[in-house]
Amino acid sequence: xxxxxxxxxxxxxxxxxxxxxxxxxxxxxxxxxxxxxxxxxxxxxxxxxxxxxxxxxxxxxxxxxxxxxxxxxxxxxxxxxxxxxxxxxxxxxxxxxxxxxxxxxxxxxxxxxxxxxxxxxxxxxxxxxxxxxxxxxxxxxxxxxxxxxxxxxxxxxxxxxxxxxxxxxxxxxxxxxxxxxxxxxxxxxxxxxxxxxxxxxxxxxxxxxxxxxxxxxxxxxxxxxxxxxxxxxxxxxxxxxxxxxxxxxxxxxxxxxxxxxxxxxxxxxxxxxxxxxxxxxxxxxxxxxxxxxxxxxxxxxxxxxxxxxxxxxxxxxxxxxxxxxxxxxxxxxxxxxxxxxxxxxxxxxxxxxxxxxxxxxxxxxxxxxxxxxxxxxxxxxxxxxxxxxxxxx
Amino acid sequence: xxxxxxxxxxxxxxxxxxxxxxxxxxxxxxxxxxxxxxxxxxxxxxxxxxxxxxxxxxxxxxxxxxxxxxxxxxxxxxxxxxxxxxxxxxxxxxxxxxxxxxxxxxxxxxxxxxxxxxxxxxxxxxxxxxxxxxxxxxxxxxxxxxxxxxxxxxxxxxxxxxxxxxxxxxxxxxxxxxxxxxxxxxxxxxxxxxxxxxxxxxxxxxxxxxxxxxxxxxxxxxxxxxxxxxxxxxxxxxxxxxxxxxxxxxxxxxxxxxxxxxxxxxxxxxxxxxxxxxxxxxxxxxxxxxxxxxxxxxxxxxxxxxxxxxxxxxxxxxxxxxxxxxxxxxxxxxxxxxxxxxxxxxxxxxxxxxxxxxxxxxxxxxxxxxxxxxxxxxxxxxxxxxxxxxxxxxxxxxxxxxxxxxxxxxxxxxxxxxxxxxxxxxxxxxxxxxxxxxxxxxxxxxxxxxxxxxxxxxxxxxxxxxxxxxxxxxxxxxxxxxxxxx
Numbered sequence: 001x002x003x004x005x006x007x008x009x010x011x012x013x014x015x016x017x018x019x020x021x022x023x024x025x026x027x028x029x030x031x032x033x034x035x036x037x038x039x040x041x042x043x044x045x046x047x048x049x050x051x052x053x054x055x056x057x058x059x060x061x062x063x064x065x066x067x068x069x070x071x072x073x074x075x076x077x078x079x080x081x082x083x084x085x086x087x088x089x090x091x092x093x094x095x096x097x098x099x100x101x102x103x104x105x106x107x108x109x110x111x112x113x114x115x116x117x118x119x120x121x122x123x124x125x126x127x128x129x130x131x132x133x134x135x136x137x138x139x140x141x142x143x144x145x146x147x148x149x150x151x152x153x154x155x156x157x158x159x160x161x162x163x164x165x166x167x168x169x170x171x172x173x174x175x176x177x178x179x180x181x182x183x184x185x186x187x188x189x190x191x192x193x194x195x196x197x198x199x200x201x202x203x204x205x206x207x208x209x210x211x212x213x214x215x216x217x218x219x220x221x222x223x224x225x226x227x228x229x230x231x232x233x234x235x236x237x238x239x240x241x242x243x244x245x246x247x248x249x250x251x252x253x254x255x256x257x258x259x260x261x262x263x264x265x266x267x268x269x270x271x272x273x274x275x276x277x278x279x280x281x282x283x284x285x286x287x288x289x290x291x292x293x294x295x296x297x298x299x300x301x302x303x304x305x306x307x308x309x310x311x312x313x314x315x316x317x318x319x320x321x322x323x324x325x326x327x328x329x330x331x332x333x334x335x336x337x338x339x340x341x342x343x344x345x346x347x348x349x350x351x352x353x354x355x356x357x358x359x360x361x362x363x364x365x366x367x368x369x370x371x372x373x374x375x376x377x378x379x380x381x382x383x384x385x386x387x388x389x390x391x392x393x
Numbered sequence: 394x395x396x397x398x399x400x401x402x403x404x405x406x407x408x409x410x411x412x413x414x415x416x417x418x419x420x421x422x423x424x425x426x427x428x429x430x431x432x433x434x435x436x437x438x439x440x441x442x443x444x445x446x447x448x449x450x451x452x453x454x455x456x457x458x459x460x461x462x463x464x465x466x467x468x469x470x471x472x473x474x475x476x477x478x479x480x481x482x483x484x485x486x487x488x489x490x491x492x493x494x495x496x497x498x499x500x501x502x503x504x505x506x507x508x509x510x511x512x513x514x515x516x517x518x519x520x521x522x523x524x525x526x527x528x529x530x531x532x533x534x535x536x537x538x539x540x541x542x543x544x545x546x547x548x549x550x551x552x553x554x555x556x557x558x559x560x561x562x563x564x565x566x567x568x569x570x571x572x573x574x575x576x577x578x579x580x581x582x583x584x585x586x587x588x589x590x591x592x593x594x595x596x597x598x599x600x601x602x603x604x605x606x607x608x609x610x611x612x613x614x615x616x617x618x619x620x621x622x623x624x625x626x627x628x629x630x631x632x633x634x635x636x637x638x639x640x641x642x643x644x645x646x647x648x649x650x651x652x653x654x655x656x657x658x659x660x661x662x663x664x665x666x667x668x669x670x671x672x673x674x675x676x677x678x679x680x681x682x683x684x685x686x687x688x689x690x691x692x693x694x695x696x697x698x699x700x701x702x703x704x705x706x707x708x709x710x711x712x713x714x715x716x717x718x719x720x721x722x723x724x725x726x727x728x729x730x731x732x733x734x735x736x737x738x739x740x741x742x743x744x745x746x747x748x749x750x751x752x753x754x755x756x757x758x759x760x761x762x763x764x765x766x767x768x769x770x771x772x773x774x775x776x777x778x779x780x781x782x783x784x785x786x787x788x789x790x791x792x793x794x795x796x797x798x799x800x801x802x803x804x805x806x807x808x809x810x811x812x813x814x815x816x817x818x819x820x821x822x823x824x825x826x827x828x829x830x831x832x833x834x835x836x837x838x839x840x841x842x843x844x845x846x847x848x849x850x851x852x853x854x855x856x857x858x859x860x861x862x863x864x865x866x867x868x869x870x871x872x873x874x875x876x877x878x879x
Contacts, residue, residue, distance in 0.1 A: 066428075067428070070428045070444040070446075072403075072405070073403060073405060073441065073442070073443050073444050074400070074403055074443070074444060074445075074446040075401060075402075075403025075404065075464075076403075076446075078404070078407065079407055285405065285406070286405075286406040286407045286438060287438070287439070288438055288439025288440070290439075290440075291439070340427070340446075379562055379563050380560045380561065380562055380563065381560075381561040381562060381563050382560055382561060
């Protein structure tokens with residue numbers, strides 16, 4: 001076996017994880033539509049209203065994301081994880097899903113949460129340290145955010161295997177069929193859990209779509225240090241069909257995800273999608289990306305903004321009226337104001353609630369721990385008890 | 394009426410405790426909007442722009458550019474109702490008379506409370522005084538404030554002093570779930586890095602009283618133990634660097650000078666008295682043909698690996714002694730009279746008695762038993778240079794385990810050296826001279842020296858001392874023997 005030394009740099013881009021090889025694109029970054037024999041049919045059903053809805057969601061999401069960043073800077077949130085720049089991948093793919101598909105997000109999927117009707121304001125409860133999960137996953141077919149990198153790929157695979165056993169795959173009635181959709185980042189592809197999930201998904205032909213947003217950085221570690229080949233190639237090694245898509249092309253992301261979930265729901269097995277995108281913000285509010293990437297790179301990607309290109313496309317076709325823009329702007333502003341007000345008004349949840357949803361059924365150990373914790377809290381002389389909770393500020 | 398809101402320095406990272414004010418982007422009188430960038434701060438992690446949480450008119454900047462501000466301290470005051478009515482004005486006809494008075498006290502009470510806490514905090518910050526200087530103060534502050542820190546810290550930064558506090562407990566204790574745990578076969582609890590530290594320092598974990606949670610031995614415990622058991626560093630006295638007669642008084646007839654006994658002389662005297670009158674000394678002698686050693690020294694001087702060090706016969710003696718100690722580790726010990734124990738050392742800190750302008754000092758080469766010849770030579774050279782320059786640190790002179798005194802450097806054949814206190818053996822290396830010597834049945838001119846070994850007869854018997862000395866002599870006579878024993 002020979003080992004070919006390859007210098008890091010431009011030559012890697014042609015073949016490595018940053019190459020543009022085989023990227024599915026239906027809308028160029030200058031807003032021109034492109035035909036793709038395989039995937040254009042999966043976007044054909046999108047009406048102007050649908051595209052406007054994409055634009056609205058992306059715009060509202062971005063405004064919310066910036067508001068949440070400000071709230072963190074004002075000391076109202078412990079941390080915020082920005083979705084800035086990844087709106088296309090999230091909104092496009094999220095809108096391709098429906099009941100009984102079930103989403104397993106990591107912690108940056110605010111856009112997917114929006115498409116699953118999760119109130120974005122609730123998401124802030126996690127980042128204010130009030131709750132571990134701020135919505136009922138069943139109500140939205142949207143699992144809780146997973147902070148451990150890549151571990152939810154296993155959960156998604158298990159859920160998909162269960163869908164199959166429950167007869168909710170290739171049932172003969174396409175409306176009953178579902179798929180699990182797991183979102184994770186480029187960094188997670190280096191995790192063992194993800195490899196294990198790919199193994200099980202493959203050999204059990206589980207209806208799971210692995211949706212990797214390759215935003216090019218695992219915190220500060222560039223994708224070029226994590227792979228010598230496009231990340232989508234990871235799927236091939238497990239015998240899983242893969243697609244690389246321009247992650248800043250909301251239409252292409254939608255079409256590719258449409259194809260993938262149909263493939264999975266109809267018994268075709270897992271799919272591995274790599275949405276090639278760029279994290280325009282910091283990893284989190286605790287990170288300073290200027291320490292590890294160049295302004296030139298940032299401006300290159302600013303020209304490929306997912307919102308701007310759809311806006312150009314719709315504007316050129318006269319599909320984005322001033323009234324609609326004003327309406328969306330007002331919606332975004334209202335959401336941000338609601339977020340500001342809500343965040344400052346929240347009180348700390350009673351600590352004992354942390355024991356509530358650990359298991360679906362009563363569990364002796366958890367009950368013992370709950371009882372102990374209650375006694376422990378009651379042992380303090382300052383009188384505050386776990387049951388009461390208290391104001392956070 | 395104007396309503397003032399203050400913006401407190403947020404934790405812009407995770408667990409940061411302070412930040413520097415880099416640039417103010419607003420000034421008093423400026424109209425600000427919500428989320429308008431107002432100030433650039435620098436945290437331990439990054440430069441960050443802070444957005445304003447209020448809409449209104451900036452009334453005061455509470456901290457200056459360049460100041461380091463603790464998280465939670467107010468930095469900006471904004472009048473969020475600059476066009477509000479003056480308090481003295483009568484309520485307008487439209488307003489309900491009952492509403493206005495009830496709303497006002499609540500408002501003012503709130504701002505008064507905030508002003509109070511913020512002023513106290515910012516004063517502390519400005520004066521540089523710690524906010525919470527005593528545990529009591531920390532508790533008192535915690536009781537008043539509901540803004541408890543999470544205690545989280547950024548990796549690489551310690552918890553700020555006083556930032557953590559305990560809530561007062563009632564008397565009753567709460568047993569952990571499942572009751573006290575039997576530790577079974579684990580007599581000592583310690584984390585792996587602490588175990589490694591203990592192993593590296595030669596500390597037996599079972600001898601330590603643990604102070605960590607759940608009876609765990611902590612890093613501090615190990616370090617404490619090392620400190621407690623290792624030899625104390627020599628005391629230093631003012632005037633250590635003065636020439637001998639400087640502090641003395643010369644008699645009127647000019648024939649004598651009385652110098653107070655202090656400094657190196659005092660310590661030497663103390664050490665020698667302690668050693669000579671507690672440890673019964675025995676000295677043994679051996680005359681050795683060291684021609685081969687001298688040949689080796691000349692060869693090493695030509696060796697380019699040794700080009701950066703001065704190779705002397707002392708280096709070979711040192712190596713020979715280390716080899717001999719390895720064969721007779723019992724001599725590398727000290728007598729603990731108080732505990733009535735002999736302390737055997739599993740490391741060799743090789744002392745080299747050095748005559749310096751300030752007097753006799755005995756610095757030692759730490760862990761000399763681990764050093765290859767070249768490193769040993771470097772250390773020896775380093776030690777000699779430091780001693781000549783009078784730059785020896787107290788730690789370099791403490792915790793020696795065995796010593797060489799190079800009396801030959803002064804042209805002396807041999808002597809009966811007195812033990813360095815706390816050690817059981819000392820080797821005197823005499824002058825190396827060309828002498829007539831019977832070699833292979835003929836009288837030849839050979840390089841000859843005398844070795845003398847003094848030892849503490851309480852723990853080293855004559856036989857042991859003889860074997861040690863003879864092994865040193867054997868290596869000096871034929872350095873190749875070092876290969877056999879090395």
